[in-house]
Amino acid sequence: MSQTIVSPMDVYNQRLIAQVHPADWTNPTPVDRYDLVVIGAGTAGLVVAAGAAGLGLGLKVALVERHLMGGDCLNVGCVPSKCVIRSSRVVAEFWEARQFGVMPPDQVEVDFGAVMERMRKLRAGISYNDSVERFQKLGVDVFLGQAKFGANQTVGVGNQTLRYKKAVVATGARAANLSVPGLAEAGYLTNETVFSLVERPQRLAVIGGGPIGCEMAQAFHRLGSDVILLHKNAHILDREDADAAEIVQQTLIREGVQLVLGATLERVERSQAGKVLHFSQNGALSTLTVDEILLGAGRSPNVEGLNLEEVGVEYDKRTGVKVNDHLQTTNPRIFAAGDICMDWKFTHAADAAARIVIKNTLFSPFGIGRSKLSDLVMPWVTYSDPEIAHVGLYEQDAQNQGIEVETIKISLKDVDRAIADGETDGFVKILHKKGSDRILGATIVARHAGEMISEITLAIAGKCGLNTLSNVIHPYPTQAEAIKKAADAYRRTLLTPTSQKLLGILAKLS
Ligand SMILES: Cc1cc2nc3c(=O)[nH]c(=O)nc-3n(C[C@H](O)[C@H](O)[C@H](O)COP(=O)(O)OP(=O)(O)OC[C@H]3O[C@@H](n4cnc5c(N)ncnc54)[C@H](O)[C@@H]3O)c2cc1C
């Protein structure tokens, strides 16, 4: 994130910077030795530092950030993207208004500048949580500057040296570059720059049909850009459940996002008309001209410049710092958490990993009682409209692991509240072990699938099976009733001719 330019420097971005990288900040004088030195103040680093310092045990904790406290999530990730998505949903409400008996105005005007200003205002408003001031008050020594490992358990920041007992690498990731001829020269946006836009790009090409590409393509299209999404595989969101991804793909097409699937971007050039993309699809070459290109084609871990080789921390430029299940690197005194070392690149995953690191660095003497990453039950949500939420195994994972499974799928077309809401595009799919009510995974597609998935995450984590879910009373009418319907559907599969006969006798006798 080092190259991020926070712009425009309006009152909101000034407020943001005052919180997350105050211009007048002077680094403290380091103590003799820190219990923990944490590198990177994104979610992972902030949670480690706040967790360790906030215990009231007098632990000495240093937190080093080279750019903006809050990292990607606050500044150029979850927070700004969800604010922009919210505005775009308002537009979609207008598009659909007629089916609710509400006549929209002939023309829905989007003030793109106002959308982005709203985002900047909200982002600044919540930035105190991640601020230098708050962390200083928590007792953390905050150092602003680029951190680099040195000899003898030290980290250098500028001309200061921090000695540590244990260190944590939480330096995150950035948008992966594409080595496409002419792309760099033509110029492109990434998540680091797209939220600085003040004017709507009229023609926008989005490269990559993963979560970033799909969320942003839909949002920008709804806000009035002509969006073309180039994805290299045959289907967008191709790591998700195929039925779920299909619903989002059809929604994007219906709304007017132009999808180019199986696309290879060959080269880019600038012309007077704009940025010209030359791409191939099924062997045929085509061109298109746009005003802006947004790259969302995966992430590269921030491993450079840390001197990791010197301290024996192994890493890979693509997958990041190598860690074991306890989040310990190949140097036993150095741990890692978040996007720098994990496949799960989510804020809540960085948070959960940070809690593991606190336990394993500070409260597991001789390795006793260490927590493991593999014990986590990790949900995630793609905030397209409708959203896709997932937790646990996919059918394919279960097959690969040789686990026999059964699947229950409830369409939202059969859920009263979804019908009333006009939000029937979606489903709840639950995967359970064959012959058992044990839930192994679930995918939900719904307008607010993210709000629904935690019930199933809790069921998996708390080892509550479908029998228990079936007994849980769900308020009527809610879309979450689909989960109970799935559990009831499972219960019905347990009825055998003998148990049915028995129930018949009981009914006669009653
Ligand atoms: C557009 C977008 C939308 C997203 N939406 C969601 C979402 O809705 N939900 C969700 O769960 N996740 C979302 N994510 C993912 C989420 O933002 C990341 O998983 C999360 O921010 C990872 O946190 P982290 O602490 O590992 O890394 P980061 O947030 O990247 O923080 C790392 C920090 O380390 C600093 N740093 C790097 N090198 C050094 C160094 N040498 N010295 C000092 N400091 C250094 C960086 O400046 C940065 O501040 C989104 C990401 C993007 C890009």
Ligand SMILES: NC(=O)c1ccc[n+]([C@@H]2O[C@H](COP(=O)([O-])OP(=O)(O)OC[C@H]3O[C@@H](n4cnc5c(N)ncnc54)[C@H](O)[C@@H]3O)[C@@H](O)[C@H]2O)c1
């Ligand atoms: N809602 C969320 O939680 C959320 C939102 C945004 C991002 N994120 C996190 O950030 C990570 C990064 O997101 P992302 O979407 O950039 O990465 P991604 O790796 O998840 O998806 C990128 C997609 O782009 C495709 N691609 C790669 N090169 C391409 C090319 N040259 N042309 C066309 N397509 C190409 C890939 O096949 C892939 O499917 C995600 O994995 C996710 O963990 C999370």
